[in-house]
Amino acid sequence: MPELPEVETTRRGIAPHLIGRRIVSVTLRRADLRWPIPREITEVLPGQRIDDIERRAKYLLLHTTAGSALLHLGMTGVLRVLPPDIAPGVHDHVDMLLEPAPGERERILRFTDPRRFGSLLWQAPGTTHELLAGLGPEPLTDAFDGDLLWRRSRGRKAAVKLFLMDNANVVGVGNIYASEALFAAGIDPRRAAGTVSRARYLRLAAEVKRILAWAIERGGTTLRDFLNPDGAPGYFFLELNVYGREGESCKVCGTPIRQTVIGQRSTFWCPHCQK
DNA sequence: AGCAGTACCTGGTTGC
C-alpha cells in the first residue's frame, strides 16, 4: 500500500526516464477508477513534454505546459517505466508512450491499479486541482511542526490517531505510519487529540519526520530497477514496532502489543509505553 | 463545525 515514502520513491524512480521526454500517445484501457479518467488525458497530453514531476501529499503531478496529469496510486497503484512491447495485463489501465531519449529505446509509462482506488485526473495550467486545495502541510517541511498540531488540536475530541491522519492537519501519514509514530512518541492512539500536551506534539511531529525520512531513505536503497517489468517499485520492508504485531512483545518493554479499531481502521499500540 | 460512519474495489487469507 503506497504511503508517502513509497510515492516519493516512485517519483524519484520514474523521474529520470520522464523529465524532458515528450508523450507520444496515451492508451486508455479502463477509465473507471476512483473517478473517471477525463478526456483531456488522451486528447491534450500527446505531444506535450513532461517538464517536471512533483509530489504533493500522496499525489504525483506530471507537469506540461498544457496542464498536469494528477496521479494517485490509491491502495494498489503502481507506476512503471517499461519497454513498449510488454503485453498489458487486466489491471494495466493506462500507458503513456514516451519519446525515446537519444540513443535509447522507446519506453512506456504504465499505470497499474488492481483495486482501482487510484486516480488519474487533469489539472489545467496555472490552477490547483480542488483535491489539492484543502491539503495541510507537507510533513517533511518546516511548515509542519508540533506546535501546529498542538494549536490545531485544541478542543478536539477525536482520537489523536485520526487527527494525525487528517490531511487538513498534515498530509501523508497513513494508517501504518500513524500507529508507528504514536508509538515512537509515547502517545496512546485512543486519546482525544485535544488532551495531548504541547510537549508530546513536539515529540510526535519529530517522530513523524524521522520515520518518513528514514522510510524514504530505505526506499531509495531498496529501489528496484524501474525498467524491469518485474520490479515492484519501492515497496520495501518496513521495520515495524507495533503495526501488525498484536500479542507480540513490545520491543521496548516486553508488554504484549494490543490492537483495537479506531475510525474503522486497525490500530496497534503498547499499553505500557503509550499513555 | 466536528465527528462517526459509509462507500469504493479486488487479491489474499481464513473458515466452513
Place this chain on the structure above:
DNA sequence: TGCAACCAGGTACTGC
C-alpha cells in the same frame, strides 16, 4: 477442494 466471508486501506462523501 470449493466456495463464501472477511479483511486491508486512502480519502471523499453523507448525515447527525
